Amino acid sequence: MVFRQFVHDDLGCASYLVGDERAGVAAVVDPALEIDEYVRIARYLGVRIDHVLETHTHADHVSGHGRLQEATGAVIHVHRAAGAEYDHEPFDDGWELELGDVRVRALHTPGHRPEHTAFALVDASRGPEPWAVLTGDSLFVGDVARPDLAVEAEDGARDLFRSLTDGLLRMAPETEVWPGHLGGSMCGGPGMSMKISSTIGYERAHNPLLAVDDEDEFVRRSLAALGPQPPNVATVVALNRGPLGAHAVTARPLTSRQVERRRAMGALLVDVRADLPFDEAHVPGAVSVTSIRAGFGTRLGWLADMGDGIVLIGRDDADGRAAARLCAAVGIGDIAGYLAGGMTSWREEGRPVARIPRLPVGELAARVAADPALQLLDVREGSEWRTLRIPGAVHRPYHHLREVPEGIDPAAPVAVVCASGQRAGIAASLLARLGVAGVEHVTGGGVGDWERAGHPVERG
Structure with a gap:
């Protein structure tokens, strides 16, 4: 059996490559926008990516299903309730996908979104029962999903309670839990762990919200832990539900003079360096949102509409290009460019800087x-x-x-x-x-x- 987890550190998103090496076939579950690593690992293991599975229409990051379909010809599968506008094969609860000796079984688990589906994994060469479940945005390590990104929060919380108690928690305690997010993601609460996996039994025993067996109390606690809803949720959902596309963000190098002009025209200057060098010297009027710590894309999402386009400022060109890719991952497309040569070029030209004590x-x-x-x-x-x-x-x-x-x-x-x-x-x-x-x-x-x-x- 082929099983690999991939983690997008900035967003805390986890995706998976699942398949059968002997049969030479595999599927990617919840792909990130950058698909190169899936293609590389599949080639290394000698398997074809014939299928892409989505647990749901994501609201926090742009999916790479369009890029994967274009690169590999894979068929995209998502639950019928998603209302996807792209070419796909819809499925319902209980649907199974055979990948050689590996079977992927759909477990409809609404709550985070109405279409949300977990995927139980069966390795027929070892036994008939699921050995693992890809829980997507339903059950996390140490926490559960937020219920307010698609429906009224209370309705979502009640659906989630039933999906957990009547569905996932009825699986064997030794079943491995592989979630769609790790700690720091906006799709969960403060209890979400950075640990990459768990088991049904361990979560049942130690996940605080799973100890609540009263639906009303579960709803109360779930809603009390909710953070603010990011402003670009609707944009990301529309991109992920709509026609297939590359969703690429291109950022061109800008000279210091061009950055000055962009600033005068109302662009938002975003300095992606660490806060220490920013405080010591930065372009006047720039905003500090470091890209060297997790959450850059999510945090910038709150501020992206504060200017007429975004200019990225890093230590060098590589910083600017990397930050542009992180912007693409959360659907921020209005990137005017990046400061060529980074802050070093700005200072070498003797341009003014500002400081914050x-x-x-x-x-x-x-x-x-x-x-x-x-x-x-x-x-x-x-x-x-x-x-x-x-x-x-x-x-x-x-x-x-x-x-x-x-x-x-x-x-x-x-x-x-x-x-x-x-x-x-x-x-x-x-x-x-x-x-x-x-x-x-x-x-x-x-x-x-x-x-x-x-x-x-x-x-x-």
């Missing part, structure tokens, strides 16, 4: 005590704010900083804080772009570190 979290209390005019802006999500916060801080999630928040005086200094310093870096750059002069980026930690140091906090 960095404030280590361990020095924040002393800074607050020394300057009564210092304002605190907490840019975490609402659920984090309600759980724990610094007294007197103003709250606004980083992705809602389209204007200076009410309660913040743009003429007075403001320290921006989150949980780790990462979101604070984005927010500090957004405030500077809005003209706030005295912005300081709290680094190396955040509100939790403030509490652990014994400083006062508020809860509830």
Whole structure:
């Protein structure tokens, strides 16, 4: 049997190559937009990719099913309820696909989306029972899927409860669980693990939401854990449901002069370097969204409509091209280009730079005590704010900083804080772009570190 997992680190998405080496046939499940690795591994193992299976119409990333179909001639399969507009073979609950001795069995598991389907894997050369299940966006390691991306959240949560209790959790406890996402994905909650797999028995025993046997209580807990819904969900769903296409984003190199002109015309300049070099020197008006940590595409999705096109700025050309590919993966297509030569070329030409002071979290209390005019802006999500916060801080999630928040005086200094310093870096750059002069980026930690140091906090 052929079985390989592929992980898109930036999005936390997992896809799979499943097949039979002796029969020389395989299928890709939930392909990412970049398909080269599937083709390479299939060639290495001597199997043809004859089928593409989708657990559902994805809302967080653009599928590579169109590219795979074009490259291999594979048939695309998705549940009938998906309403797919591309050429495909629809299936229903219980459908099976034979790949030599391997059988892939469809288990309809609505909740995350009405069409959502898990795939049980049977290796007939070893036994008749499923040895594993590809759970897609239904059951994760340590968590379950969010239910609000296609239907009313409560309806989705009730469907998910039934799909789990009446479906997946009835499988043998030793059945391996291979999910569609790892920790950090927007499709799950805060309990989602970075672990790549689990078993039905282990999840039944240790996944907190699976211990809830009352449907109403399951719904309550599921909805309480929901984060904000990203703004480009409808765009990504439309791309994945619509006609097949390459969905490529091309980014051309731009000279420093061209970047200046784009900025003057209202483009959003996105610096994809780490926050430290950004704070030390960046193109004035640029926003810091680092691509060297997971979640770049998702975070940029919140900000992509803030300008007339996007210009990417990295350390060099490779940074710009890589960031453009990550943009394509989440359906962000309005890329004007990238700064040729990166920030190095900008500085070599003697062009102006801006800086943002960095404030280590361990020095924040002393800074607050020394300057009564210092304002605190907490840019975490609402659920984090309600759980724990610094007294007197103003709250606004980083992705809602389209204007200076009410309660913040743009003429007075403001320290921006989150949980780790990462979101604070984005927010500090957004405030500077809005003209706030005295912005300081709290680094190396955040509100939790403030509490652990014994400083006062508020809860509830």
